[in-house]
Amino acid sequence: MNHFEFAIIGGGVAGLCAAVFGGNKICVIERNNETGKKLLLSGSGQCNITHGGKMSDFLNNYGDNKKSHFVKPALFAFDNIAVTNFFIKQGIQIYHREDGKIFPQSMRSYDVREVLTKSIKEKIITNTTVINVTKNTQGFVIETESSAFTASKLLLATGGCSYPSTGSNGDGYKFAKSLGHTIIQPKPALAPIIIKNFRFANSAGISFRQVKIEIYRNEKRIHHGIGDVLLTHRGLSGPGILNLSRYVEPNDEIRIPIIDPKLESEIFRGKKILKNVLSDSGVPSRFVMQLLCQLEVPFDLPAAEISREIRKQLVSLSFIVEQIGNWNEAMSTAGGVAIDEVNRRTMESRIVPNLFFAGEILDIDGNCGGYNIHFALATGKLAAISATSK
Numbered sequence: 001m002n003h004f005e006f007a008i009i010g011g012g013v014a015g016l017c018a019a020v021f022g023g024n025k026i027c028v029i030e031r032n033n034e035t036g037k038k039l040l041l042s043g044s045g046q047c048n049i050t051h052g053g054k055m056s057d058f059l060n061n062y063g064d065n066k067k068s069h070f071v072k073p074a075l076f077a078f079d080n081i082a083v084t085n086f087f088i089k090q091g092i093q094i095y096h097r098e099d100g101k102i103f104p105q106s107m108r109s110y111d112v113r114e115v116l117t118k119s120i121k122e123k124i125i126t127n128t129t130v131i132n133v134t135k136n137t138q139g140f141v142i143e144t145e146s147s148a149f150t151a152s153k154l155l156l157a158t159g160g161c162s163y164p165s166t167g168s169n170g171d172g173y174k175f176a177k178s179l180g181h182t183i184i185q186p187k188p189a190l191a192p193i194i195i196k197n198f199r200f201a202n203s204a205g206i207s208f209r210q211v212k213i214e215i216y217r218n219e220k221r222i223h224h225g226i227g228d229v230l231l232t233h234r235g236l237s238g239p240g241i242l243n244l245s246r247y248v249e250p251n252d253e254i255r256i257p258i259i260d261p262k263l264e265s266e267i268f269r270g271k272k273i274l275k276n277v278l279s280d281s282g283v284p285s286r287f288v289m290q291l292l293c294q295l296e297v298p299f300d301l302p303a304a305e306i307s308r309e310i311r312k313q314l315v316s317l318s319f320i321v322e323q324i325g326n327w328n329e330a331m332s333t334a335g336g337v338a339i340d341e342v343n344r345r346t347m348e349s350r351i352v353p354n355l356f357f358a359g360e361i362l363d364i365d366g367n368c369g370g371y372n373i374h375f376a377l378a379t380g381k382l383a384a385i386s387a388t389s390k
């Protein structure tokens with residue numbers, strides 16, 4: 001049986017970055033015939049590596065305070081400046097987009113994978129699916145479909161459940177659970193939302209810029225945010241919706257006020273024609289026409305003549321959630337290995353010594369904007385440094 005000082009299961013961003021910083025006696029075991037299949041798809045093949053701005057703001061992109069607290073040591077040890085410098089040193093020029101997203105200048109995720117693999121090619125074992133992991137007094141026994149390896153230290157970097165065609169099908173949760181870890185029920189995140197009896201299918205493609213999005217459950221507001229919303233054929237998408245999808249459940253109500261409440265009384269006061277005042281207040285004109293048609297309101301009606309009931313429906317859109325997009329649509333996984341069982345300063349298990357975790361397998365999911373790849377890079381690096389310095 002081949003023995004490794006440090007074995008990494010999963011050749012995605014987290015596993016590859018760990019291997020880059022993981023010393024010599026290591027291996028990366030990957031089920032696919034190539035590494036980084038999900039990385040290649042990321043950012044529509046352009047790979048949004050990280051996000052600009054202050055790291056203190058960065059921390060607000062992982063959900064609640066408990067999550068921000070957990071991600072802090074890894075992200076601060078390999079922050080957005082360090083990540084971009086790492087790629088620059090490896091010969092990749094960096095493009096800072098106006099919206100804060102950071103990409104390789106070439107806009108090719110392939111180049112990012114090349115940087116992460118060029119120094120570790122001989123350590124990667126592809127076409128090898130791990131089927132079981134156990135621990136004995138010597139270390140870990142990693143069973144694959146055709147053989148077995150042993151390792152003194154082990155990193156689980158098998159990703160979550162999103163985009164199973166890229167190789168991440170939740171296997172890592174089975175391994176973590178069998179070694180004694182708690183798995184928070186995985187659920188699609190960064191996913192579009194399918195709406196019951198969606199009445200705006202004809203408006204698919206229309207988007208609202210930086211609108212308020214509120215999620216209600218049993219009439220109580222449970223979350224809210226601000227972001228862009230895109231109407232699809234089946235419901236809602238766009239960064240604002242994707243970021244909130246981690247909180248949404250079937251039958252929740254999503255309210256999107258499309259008119260700023262501060263402007264409402266002014267808009268509906270004058271003699272101006274309704275169609276024009278709505279468009280002037282920023283609602284996309286194609287949408288205004290469809291909305292007025294649906295509500296059977298004449299386009300040329302003066303705004304002040306609208307009934308209270310119609311006005312309510314014009315000002316704020318309300319949708320009932322049928323379901324969240326499935327694993328083939330979700331770009332991340334909410335849930336995973338419980339973070340209170342992992343040391344945030346080392347990424348080592350608090351339950352099994354010498355077992356480490358990195359990337360999407362953990363119960364952490366970031367917003368759109370490069371926060372997930374950055375988290376995978378930073379936790380991969382931290383796990384590798386911790387494992388090899390033990």
Ligand SMILES: Cc1cc2nc3c(=O)[nH]c(=O)nc-3n(C[C@H](O)[C@H](O)[C@H](O)COP(=O)(O)OP(=O)(O)OC[C@H]3O[C@@H](n4cnc5c(N)ncnc54)[C@H](O)[C@@H]3O)c2cc1C
Pocket residue numbers: 009010011012013014015029030031032035036037038039041042043044047048049050128129130131157158159160162163166167168169170171172330331332358359360361369370371372373374376
């Ligand atoms: C379409 C899409 C676009 C995205 N775009 C962006 C973006 O632009 N910016 C951003 O920050 N995030 C983006 N993300 C999210 C980001 O890509 C992931 O969060 C990140 O790749 C997770 O890295 P990981 O290494 O933890 O897991 P993964 O990349 O999923 O890697 C896990 C690896 O483990 C292997 N594996 C799993 N089980 C086994 C097993 N039993 N045996 C052997 N190998 C196994 C898998 O084959 C896989 O290669 C995107 C996601 C998707 C789906």
